[in-house]
Amino acid sequence: MISIETIRTDVDNWLKELEFKREPRSLYTPITYSLSLGGKRLRPVMCIASCALFKDDYSQAKKAALAIEMFHNFTLLHDDVMDNSQLRRGQPTVMARWNTNTAILSGDQMLIEAYKLISDVDSPSVSLILETFNQTATEVCEGQQYDMDFEKQTDVTIAQYMEMIRLKTAVLLAASIKIGALVGGANIHDTKALYDFGINIGLAFQLQDDLLDVYGDEKVFGKPIGGDIMEGKKTYLLITALEDANSTQKKELLKWIENSDAKREEKIKEVTNLYNQIGVKEKTELKIDELMNKAMRMLIAMEISAEGKRFMADFVASLIKRNH
Amino acid sequence: MISIETIRTDVDNWLKELEFKREPRSLYTPITYSLSLGGKRLRPVMCIASCALFKDDYSQAKKAALAIEMFHNFTLLHDDVMDNSQLRRGQPTVMARWNTNTAILSGDQMLIEAYKLISDVDSPSVSLILETFNQTATEVCEGQQYDMDFEKQTDVTIAQYMEMIRLKTAVLLAASIKIGALVGGANIHDTKALYDFGINIGLAFQLQDDLLDVYGDEKVFGKPIGGDIMEGKKTYLLITALEDANSTQKKELLKWIENSDAKREEKIKEVTNLYNQIGVKEKTELKIDELMNKAMRMLIAMEISAEGKRFMADFVASLIKRNH
Numbered sequence: 118m119i120s121i122e123t124i125r126t127d128v129d130n131w132l133k134e135l136e137f138k139r140e141p142r143s144l145y146t147p148i149t150y151s152l153s154l155g156g157k158r159l160r161p162v163m164c165i166a167s168c169a170l171f172k173d174d175y176s177q178a179k180k181a182a183l184a185i186e187m188f189h190n191f192t193l194l195h196d197d198v199m200d201n202s203q204l205r206r207g208q209p210t211v212m213a214r215w216n217t218n219t220a221i222l223s224g225d226q227m228l229i230e231a232y233k234l235i236s237d238v239d240s241p242s243v244s245l246i247l248e249t250f251n252q253t254a255t256e257v258c259e260g261q262q263y264d265m266d267f268e269k270q271t272d273v274t275i276a277q278y279m280e281m282i283r284l285k286t287a288v289l290l291a292a293s294i295k296i297g298a299l300v301g302g303a304n305i306h307d308t309k310a311l312y313d314f315g316i317n318i319g320l321a322f323q324l325q326d327d328l329l330d331v332y333g334d335e336k337v338f339g340k341p342i343g344g345d346i347m348e349g350k351k352t353y354l355l356i357t358a359l360e361d362a363n364s365t366q367k368k369e370l371l372k373w374i375e376n377s378d379a380k381r382e383e384k385i386k387e388v389t390n391l392y393n394q395i396g397v398k399e400k401t402e403l404k405i406d407e408l409m410n411k412a413m414r415m416l417i418a419m420e421i422s423a424e425g426k427r428f429m430a431d432f433v434a435s436l437i438k439r440n441h
Numbered sequence: 442m443i444s445i446e447t448i449r450t451d452v453d454n455w456l457k458e459l460e461f462k463r464e465p466r467s468l469y470t471p472i473t474y475s476l477s478l479g480g481k482r483l484r485p486v487m488c489i490a491s492c493a494l495f496k497d498d499y500s501q502a503k504k505a506a507l508a509i510e511m512f513h514n515f516t517l518l519h520d521d522v523m524d525n526s527q528l529r530r531g532q533p534t535v536m537a538r539w540n541t542n543t544a545i546l547s548g549d550q551m552l553i554e555a556y557k558l559i560s561d562v563d564s565p566s567v568s569l570i571l572e573t574f575n576q577t578a579t580e581v582c583e584g585q586q587y588d589m590d591f592e593k594q595t596d597v598t599i600a601q602y603m604e605m606i607r608l609k610t611a612v613l614l615a616a617s618i619k620i621g622a623l624v625g626g627a628n629i630h631d632t633k634a635l636y637d638f639g640i641n642i643g644l645a646f647q648l649q650d651d652l653l654d655v656y657g658d659e660k661v662f663g664k665p666i667g668g669d670i671m672e673g674k675k676t677y678l679l680i681t682a683l684e685d686a687n688s689t690q691k692k693e694l695l696k697w698i699e700n701s702d703a704k705r706e707e708k709i710k711e712v713t714n715l716y717n718q719i720g721v722k723e724k725t726e727l728k729i730d731e732l733m734n735k736a737m738r739m740l741i742a743m744e745i746s747a748e749g750k751r752f753m754a755d756f757v758a759s760l761i762k763r764n765h
Contacts, residue, residue, distance in 0.1 A: 139579075144586040195549060199542045218523045218589060221545060225519060226582045228549065232556055233575045236568075244560075251557045255463075258550045262468040265542060 118428040119169055121162065121435075128161045131179055132186065147211045147223040148230070151190045154206050159322075159436070160290055161186040164297035166432060167311060170425040171301030177239060178300040181246065184234035185293045187227055188250075192257060194224035199265065204340075228254075242299040249299070253292040260285025273351050275360065279320065287319025310419050317412035318433050321405045325437055327352040328401050331389055343385035349374045353404070358397045366391055409437060442752040443493055445486065445759075452485045455503055456510065471535045471547040472554070475514045478530050483646075483760070484614055485510040488621035490756060491635060494749040495625030501563060502624040505570065508558035509617045511551055512574075516581060518548035523589065528664075552578075566623040573623070577616040584609025597675050599684065603644065611643025634743050641736035642757050645729045649761055651676040652725050655713055667709035673698045677728070678721045685719050733761060 132152050137145035161182035168178035196202070197210040198220045204210065212220035235250045236243075263281040267273045294315040298308045329337075330345045331354055345352050355374070362370055370391050373384055392398065412433065416426050456476050461469035485506035492502035520526070521534040522544045528534065536544035559574045560567075587605040591597045618639040622632045653661075654669045655678055669676050679698070686694055694715050697708055716722065736757065740750050 139583070141583060141586045141590055143590055144583055195545055199545060221519055221523060222582055222586055222589075225549075225552065226579065228552055229575065229578045229582065233579075236560075236571050236575065247560050251553065251560065254553045255550065255557075258546055258553065259463070259465060259468055262465045262546055265546075266465055266467055 118424055119175070121166065121432050124162050124165045124169070124175070125158055127176075128158045128165065128182060128186070131183055132158075135183065143215075143219065144223055144226055147194075147215055147219055148227055150214070151194060151211055151223070151227070152186070154208050156206060157436075158186060160189055160293040163290060163315070164293040166429065167294040167297030167303075168301040169297075170421050170429070171298060171303050171307075175297075175301070178297050180234045181238045181296045181300055182293075184231045184238075184250070185289070185296070187231040187234060188254065188257075189289060191224050191227035191231060192261070194220045194227065196261060198224075199261070207340075238300065240300045246296050246299055249292055249296055253288050256284045256288045260288075267351050270351075273356055275353070275356055278351065278353060278356050282320060282323040283316060286323045287316045290319035290322070291315030304420070307419050307421060310415050314412045314415040314429075317408045317415065318437075321408040321412070321437060324353050324401055324405050324408070327354055328398065328405070330354075331392060332398055343381070343389075346374075346385050346388045347381060349377075353401055354392060354397045357400050358392055358395050361395050361397075361400070362391070366395060405437070409433070442748055443499070445490065445756050448486050448489045448493070448499070449482055451500075452482045452489065452506060452510070455507055456482075459507065467539075467543065468547055468550055471518075471539055471543055472551055474538070475518060475535055475547070475551070476510070478532050480530060481760075482510060484513055484617040487614060487639070488617040490753065491618040491621030491627075492625040493621075494745050494753070495622060495627050495631075499621075499625070502621050504558045505562045505620045505624055506617075508555045508562075508574070509613070509620070511555040511558060512578065512581075513613060515548050515551035515555060516585070518544045518551065520585060522548075523585070531664075562624065564624045570620050570623050573616055573620055577612050580608045580612045584612075591675050594675075597680055599677070599680055602675065602677060602680050606644060606647040607640060610647045611640045614643035614646070615639030628744070631743050631745060634739050638736045638739040638753075641732045641739070642761075645732040645736070645761060648677050648725055648729050648732070651678050652722065652729070654678075655716060656722055667705070667713075670698075670709050670712045671705060673701075677725055678716060681724050682716055682719045682721045685721075685724070686715070690715055690719060729761070733757075 135152065137148050139145055164182040164185055165175050165178050168181075169175040193205065194211050197205060198212050198217050201212075202210050203213040210220070211223060215223075232250075235247060238246055240246060260281055260283070263277075264285055267277070267281065291312045292315070295308055295312040298311045303311070327345065330342065330352065333342060335342050344350075345355070349355075355370075358370055359367060370388065373379065373387050373391070376384065379387075413430060416429055419426065459476065461472050463469055488506040488509055489499050489502050492505075493499040517529065518535050521529060522536050522541050525536075526534050527537040534544070535547060539547075556574075559571060562570055564570060584605055584607070587601075588609055591601070591605060615636045616639070619632055619636040622635045627635070651669065654666065654676065657666060659666050668674075669679070673679075679694075682694055683691060694712065697703065697711050697715070700708065703711075737754060740753055743750065
């Protein structure tokens with residue numbers, strides 16, 4: 118098997134090769150900027166890795182991998198407008214560097230570019246790939262809508278939260294893996310198993326992200342700790358805390374979360390103390406382990422080589438390793 | 442040949458049959474609302490009419506026609522956000538009735554729905570249809586970007602303006618006609634001729650829209666006269682006036698256009714007076730006639746039946762007839 122580092126280098130190079138030389142520059146420059154901001158390239162790397170399980174020459178999945186990364190970056194441009202986010206990966210967002218209208222329109226163009234790439238995948242499964250892409254794109258929008266709707270709701274349950282992150286986050290990772298497998302020529306059984314595997318690791322990744330926002334190392338996490346607490350964002354941690362708190366703890370927790378005048382350090386400290394009392398960290402870690410174990414059992418049941426299984430398992434484990 | 446009224450009734454019924462029953466309702470309700478606001482349905486009707494030139498059963502073009510209308514409505518949702526427009530066809534826009542975030546995200550979902558429909562067209566030409574759709578979608582975004590860029594430019598030329606409206610308006614009408622022809626099984630020669638025909642009538646329609654904003658009948662036009670003048674929008678009329686004015690007229694015209702404190706009635710009256718002095722109305726009508734004549738010559742050169750040619754010519758003439 119090829120190494121993940123090789124795949125990531127290829128993906129980075131392919132992204133650099135994508136040229137947007139058309140006019141008007143005001144439409145295309147923000148696209149190049151957005152793609153250059155980097156990131157782990159998790160989705161295209163997983164797409165290529167999944168293709169590599171079935172086919173040595175994984176370059177056939179190049180356009181699919183690029184389509185997925187383009188789509189992901191389209192969602193970032195629009196999400197940043199909807200959340201009024203000024204920074205991403207330590208750099209100004211497109212809406213901050215240019216303006217809202219640029220983020221909307223260049224984002225639209227990125228969605229169209231993603232469709233150009235995915236329509237152009239050279240595979241006998243192209244129509245199934247396009248169907249998967251369409252379905253996934255819809256689900257990502259639904260997830261974003263639920264996320265926005267939840268901001269105004271006080272009674273979000275764990276089940277509703279898990280369904281929201283399935284749609285907003287997990288399905289795109291799962292689709293990346295499924296589409297890579299389809300390009301690689303995987304059979305229906307393995308394709309489905311890899312998709313379900315992707316859903317479970319996607320959910321685990323999001324819960325880990327929720328966890329790191331409170332318990333992470335700022336240097337490793339890449340952004341200030343406690344952002345979700347400050348925004349009163351309904352994460353797995355907050356919902357679990359509210360469900361499991363006794364009445365005193367719940368009153369105290371709501372008081373802090375709803376207090377928008379509180380000093381940053383104090384608010385984060387007090388909410389974290391309550392999380393510690395309620396055992397939220399352990400409960401979240403337990404859920405992550407449960408999801409990862411489920412994913413691994415799916416991997417084991419697949420009809421791919423032992424080497425391929427080890428490759429995927431090692432890769433995923435390296436991403437979920439505790440940074441705190 | 443079937444009548445345009447029959448086609449329009451079919452298109453309206455097909456649009457009503459499109460059901461968005463999925464959750465969350467907050468994502469899908471604005472889509473149904475947007476499609477219910479009506480309008481002339483020009484693009485899907487032209488798509489179907491074009492298919493009908495080559496094939497009696499035009500229902501095969503149904504999904505293509507719906508994809509195009511869906512795409513057009515996606516652009517309206519996002520354009521309204523970018524222009525901060527509160528009203529469309531006398532009704533609140535999605536951003537006015539809900540909010541900006543809803544208009545962005547439901548708009549995104551409409552673009553995805555458009556792709557679902559166009560990917561699903563039952564035709565041997567589906568890949569060429571998808572390619573045409575992709576290219577057109579890109580050009581429409583480029584046109585919108587030029588339109589926004591022009592707001593900050595004082596020196597837009599007639600040539601630049603014509604290129605902007607070609608991209609923003611004409612290519613989608615041309616693509617509607619081309620895609621209808623492709624579904625109908627037209628040969629390459631006729632497909633290309635119909636596209637060019639569409640470009641010319643699309644340009645003519647936009648110039649007529651510019652003209653009606655100043656010289657139209659408010660009741661027929663559907664919105665208050667003089668909106669472009671009040672916004673200082675660089676229309677064919679204003680650019681022509683600035684190019685053809687003598688130095689006194691130009692100074693006077695710029696004074697009024699740049700005066701954002703002027704009373705509405707006075708500003709519209711004074712600018713219209715200057716337009717009249719410079720002969721802008723006649724110059725615009727001449728350009729519209731020139732474009733329509735070019736379109737008609739293209740129609741005449743096509744290898745379709747005389748009945749088909751008369752049908753298209755009558756339909757287009759009925760749309761461009763002077764309402765003032």
